[in-house]
């Protein structure tokens with residue numbers, strides 16, 4: 122064998138998208154005037170319905186979906202341009218992020234006609250926020266061991282069990298949840314199904330969990346005999362695991378996997394220009410610049426491969442790992458460049474951002490599959506057993 | 507083996523080179539070359555393939571561009587780069603572009619700045635020119651009155667001293683004092699042998715990483731300890747994953763560098779490729795050696811033939827530290843508002 126197990130043919134954003142990029146930049150310049158460093162540090166986990174509605178108005182949610190469902194029939198690259206501009210600016214995209222990236226495309230692919238008609242246009246307007254119900258108290262990395270059940274009853278599905286770490290469950294309108302619709306937890310991947318859950322139906326109790334930053338993004342959810350209508354099943358019964366996995370190449374290779382702490386870098390450059398810049402600082406900045414540039418190349422290459430109908434799962438896994446490592450290192454880079462004080466100063470953008478990100482980067486290598494799990498996936502993909 | 511006729515031109519050349527090197531080069535041959543064995547025969551075979559002029563234009567060569575040459579460079583790396591093909595590709599490219607003759611034999615390249623006097627004699631020194639003892643001529647750039655000239659000197663009576671290096675490839679330090687040139691001609695200000703060499707080294711590193719990854723996977727699946735292949739241990743799997751990540755990033759970096767070179771952004775593209783590939787080289791060498799245990803650090807094992815080359819080429823033509831500093835200074839001086847546009851700039855992608 123003479124070849125790499127990975128393929129990253131270069132793909133370039135077509136110059137025709139530059140107009141769109143400019144529009145997004147102008148919009149963000151206008152919107153960002155009152156964002157604090159703390160807000161910017163939240164990146165795609167900043168939840169702001171008003172902002173999402175503004176984004177929806179401009180046609181920047183569900184961009185690649187069919188117009189029949191409220192989409193805009195633009196290309197996936199155009200979506201990429203919008204999304205990367207939003208992340209580079211640290212825009213609070215959280216209220217539409219999950220739906221635009223994951224839940225909407227899932228409904229488009231596997232949903233029934235009624236789900237598509239009612240939900241997709243609302244998502245595209247920035248008016249329907251989604252959360253993801255996978256993890257459970259006893260099922261984290263070993264997700265396939267999950268226990269929450271969906272039982273088929275005469276008038277629909279009856280849900281029982283617990284979900285945990287569900288980001289923005291209290292703020293969201295809907296959840297796409299993975300439940301066991303047949304068999305036992307020992308049967309793992311078999312018998313799992315995805316459900317569309319209106320979070321206002323009776324029997325759902327959502328308890329916020331405060332995190333180390335003092336905020337409560339994620340939640341524990343108790344399902345106590347929650348009755349869902351029959352047509353809440355998304356896709357095929359028992360096919361939930363495959364459906365969840367099919368989305369992973371998208372989820373793992375997008376700009377959200379390497380830009381989550383990007384806004385620290387320009388802020389650090391400002392600070393370096395105010396102070397003295399030495400050789401080692403220049404090297405560290407040059408290295409971060411290189412990493413971001415190369416990760417963007419990898420991410421765009423995967424985007425294009427997906428568009429060609431390929432499934433670059435291994436490429437996506439290495440990109441996520443490299444990307445989360447970069448994101449995670451960023452506050453430490455800032456600390457080493459500027460030796461900043463451990464105070465968190467709300468009047469100083471960089472300090473405020475650094476304050477938030479220092480405390481939130483540990484999550485980056487947990488969410489979306491831990492780095493250990495990702496490394497295992499890569500090794501197995503390479504033929505280690 | 508793939509059917510060569512179905513492949514794009516770059517892959518086809520790489521495929522031909524691969525067949526030749528697979529037949530002609532093994533660990534024994536590489537070691538012999540390190541110890542000074544001649545490469546003449548091997549070089550003649552490579553010339554006969556017609557690949558040495560792949561980058562050259564002006565009706566002399568194939569003018570294939572950097573992206574098309576990349577598969578060949580990675581193949582060269584895979585086989586431990588036993589010949590100065592990368593240097594000769596570059597030398598013939600710049601010579602052809604300057605309308606100069608391409609001398610016969612393997613060519614060495616020096617990327618330091620020399621000076622040219624009124625009698626077309628060159629002065630200057632370079633502490634490390636890989637392959638010089640096996641090359642017929644040295645190609646470099648010299649400056650006279652702010653004008654760059656490309657020059658060719660014969661290696662026959664070049665004042666040089668042998669130099670030891672990590673790769674143990676025959677190399678020399680040269681000191682030219684008003685050395686008469688065989689040829690010289692003015693070239694564009696944009697001629698940058700350092701950047702081009704940096705990209706070539708990065709591309710070769712990426713090929714070495716592919717090879718090391720493949721050897722490491724094979725070893726992890728066969729070496730047994732505690733009654734099972736070591737690849738079953740998660741700690742080993744994680745080293746292999748690290749190696750894989752680094753090889754993937756190096757690959758993406760050099761593809762970017764070649765693409766940038768083809769659209770004329772030579773320096774920034776080469777810098778990014780060289781930084782990423784060199785960083786990868788360091789991390790990958792550690793991970794691979796850890797997986798191989800003691801056997802991997804023996805002279806008899808082929809791993810060291812590859813890792814020593816990684817340590818060599820990460821440092822040649824500007825190390826990762828050199829290029830990261832260059833990039834960092836530019837990026838910082840340009841100011842924070844230019845950072846993101848620089849990353850996304852459409853003009854970079856003409």
Ligand SMILES: Cc1cc2nc3c(=O)[nH]c(=O)nc-3n(C[C@H](O)[C@H](O)[C@H](O)COP(=O)(O)OP(=O)(O)OC[C@H]3O[C@@H](n4cnc5c(N)ncnc54)[C@H](O)[C@@H]3O)c2cc1C
Pocket residue numbers: 252253254255256257260261262263285286287288339484487488489490491492493494497740
């Ligand atoms: C900020 C944040 C937001 C989140 N949002 C959501 C959400 O919206 N919806 C949702 O469903 N989930 C969400 N999660 C949960 C996330 O998916 C899980 O944290 C993740 O899957 C890991 O599970 P765990 O936390 O139970 O850790 P565990 O699985 O208990 O892992 C603990 C440690 O053991 C390691 N480990 C476990 N198994 C192995 C193994 N086989 N080999 C080697 N090491 C192993 C892990 O890598 C980790 O280091 C969120 C998590 C965070 C931090």
